[in-house]
Amino acid sequence: MVAQDGSARQSPASYLPLYLVTDTVLCSPRSVPDLVALAVEGGVTCVQVRDKRAGGRDLLDLLVAVAAAVDGRVPVLVDDRVDVYLAALAGGARVHGVHVGQSDLPADLVRTMVGPDAVVGLSAATPGQFGAAADLPAGTVDYLGVGAVHATTTKPDHPAPLGVDGFAGLMTSAPLPCVAIGGITADDVAPLRRAGAAGIAVVSALCTAVDPSASARDLLRAWQDGRS
Ligand SMILES: Cc1ncc(COP(=O)(O)OP(=O)(O)O)c(N)n1
Numbered sequence: 001m002v003a004q005d006g007s008a009r010q011s012p013a014s015y016l017p018l019y020l021v022t023d024t025v026l027c028s029p030r031s032v033p034d035l036v037a038l039a040v041e042g043g044v045t046c047v048q049v050r051d052k053r054a055g056g057r058d059l060l061d062l063l064v065a066v067a068a069a070v071d072g073r074v075p076v077l078v079d080d081r082v083d084v085y086l087a088a089l090a091g092g093a094r095v096h097g098v099h100v101g102q103s104d105l106p107a108d109l110v111r112t113m114v115g116p117d118a119v120v121g122l123s124a125a126t127p128g129q130f131g132a133a134a135d136l137p138a139g140t141v142d143y144l145g146v147g148a149v150h151a152t153t154t155k156p157d158h159p160a161p162l163g164v165d166g167f168a169g170l171m172t173s174a175p176l177p178c179v180a181i182g183g184i185t186a187d188d189v190a191p192l193r194r195a196g197a198a199g200i201a202v203v204s205a206l207c208t209a210v211d212p213s214a215s216a217r218d219l220l221r222a223w224q225d226g227r228s
């Protein structure tokens, strides 16, 4: 698909609704690619490979294996590591972009490094960070990852929890499509959608699921039912 700006990037509305962020430890004893394959069968619309313990080589191998498991069905991103994204792309893997946080490489330089066709996601959790994202040139960032909605042990250094009400307050000044993240369960999905989220991002809700396909289907149904 070709976007209005001539790039090959899809509209974020198409891939943000049910966004899986992987955690290698939480997936165990399943492999991450096996978990991802099951979750995509259940309807996950985007996958981000996140492994804070992996070095560059191991993260590259994991990203390439996940991309093979996804086989082009949904976008595949990597957390933090622009170099690993570029290496996977150079090796021929079907990978689509990178998600960076406030302490990672600056988003404008990331866009310059990855080019116009890659997806670039950015974390933002305060009005100041929303304002800074709004000031970036159009097309720099595709979407914002907004959280933590709830406290979560998956990311011990997460910013102060917003709560669904805090998330809703931020949405009134959202400069870009926003995916909600942090401790999200099926009960949160409809309220977050009504608050203006373009999607929900989950780690433990799918990585620790007994039946990841069924859990993905349940989350996606909650998203569809939550349409106001
Ligand atoms: C979709 C999405 N949103 C937010 C984050 C958090 O990114 P970051 O702030 O860089 O923190 P780490 O994930 O690197 O610990 C994310 N990864 N994905």
Ligand SMILES: Cc1ncsc1CCOP(=O)(O)O
Binding pocket: 021, 147, 148, 149, 151, 152, 153, 154, 155, 158, 181, 182, 183, 184, 201, 202, 203, 204, 205
């Ligand atoms: C990566 C990230 N960024 C903010 S909270 C979080 C972790 C979310 O994990 P979980 O869905 O298990 O609470």
Ligand SMILES: [Mg+2]
Binding pocket: 079, 080, 099, 100, 101, 102, 104
């Ligand atoms: Mg990061």
